[in-house]
Every structure is written in structure tokens, then in C-alpha cells.
Amino acid sequence: MVEQIVKVLLTSVLVVSASEVAKRSAIFGALIASLPLxxxxxxxxxxxxxxxxxxxxxxxxxxxxxxxxxxxxxxxxxxxxxxxxxxxxxxxxxxxxxxxxxxxxxxxxxxxxxxxx
Structure with a gap:
């Protein structure tokens, strides 16, 4: 169960990071979102x-x-x-x-x- 929670949290942090960075810079937000993370x-x-x-x-x-x-x-x-x-x-x-x-x-x-x- 802990492993599943870690997976969800790590994946969520990456998606939210792309969105937050895109607020400041569309190109850097796009860079994060386009990475095959x-x-x-x-x-x-x-x-x-x-x-x-x-x-x-x-x-x-x-x-x-x-x-x-x-x-x-x-x-x-x-x-x-x-x-x-x-x-x-x-x-x-x-x-x-x-x-x-x-x-x-x-x-x-x-x-x-x-x-x-």
C-alpha cells in the first residue's frame, strides 16, 4: 500500500510541477510536460x-x-x-x-x- 501511495504522489508532483511552471513560462512548462516522465x-x-x-x-x-x-x-x-x-x-x-x-x-x-x- 505504501508503494502505491509513493507512486501516486511522485507522479502527481510531476504533473502539478508542469502546470505551475507553465504559469510562469509556457516554454518551460511545455518542456516538462513533453518529457516522457x-x-x-x-x-x-x-x-x-x-x-x-x-x-x-x-x-x-x-x-x-x-x-x-x-x-x-x-x-x-x-x-x-x-x-x-x-x-x-x-x-x-x-x-x-x-x-x-x-x-x-x-x-x-x-x-x-x-x-x-
Missing amino acids: TSLLAMVWLYFDTRDPEKVAALATGIFWLLLPSVTFLLVFPLLLRKGVSFVPSLLIGIGLTAASYLAMIALLKWFGGGDV
């Missing part, structure tokens, strides 16, 4: 929980392929905001298009024999 933490936690390098390798490979559709949100959301669409609709449209991109990528990976997807 969540991915790294997930791989570390998985390894220490399972001691299975194959599971960690599969996670890393899955993260790589699913990073590509996540770019959809980072393109669509700011574009909509700059075009005058309000925050909530921009957010929802960005999330919806990103979800569709994830589904398309998962379908492509399955089609081409993408392993654990």
Missing part, C-alpha cells in the same frame, strides 16, 4: 513490480506507436483556440479526434500484426 515512470514501476523486461519492452513499443496519434490533439486543440473556438468545444473536439486517431492506429497495428494491441 509518465512513460518512464510507468516502465520503472512495471519493471519493479514484475521484473519482466519483455513486459517493459512491450510497453515501450506500445507507447512509441501510440505517441503518433497523440499528436492529433496537440495540433487540433491550439488551432481551434486560435480560430476563435472556445475552450471546452476545442478540448472536446481535440479529444474526439485524438480518440479516433488512437482507434485508427490500434486497427492499423492489429492489421499489420502489432503484437499486444
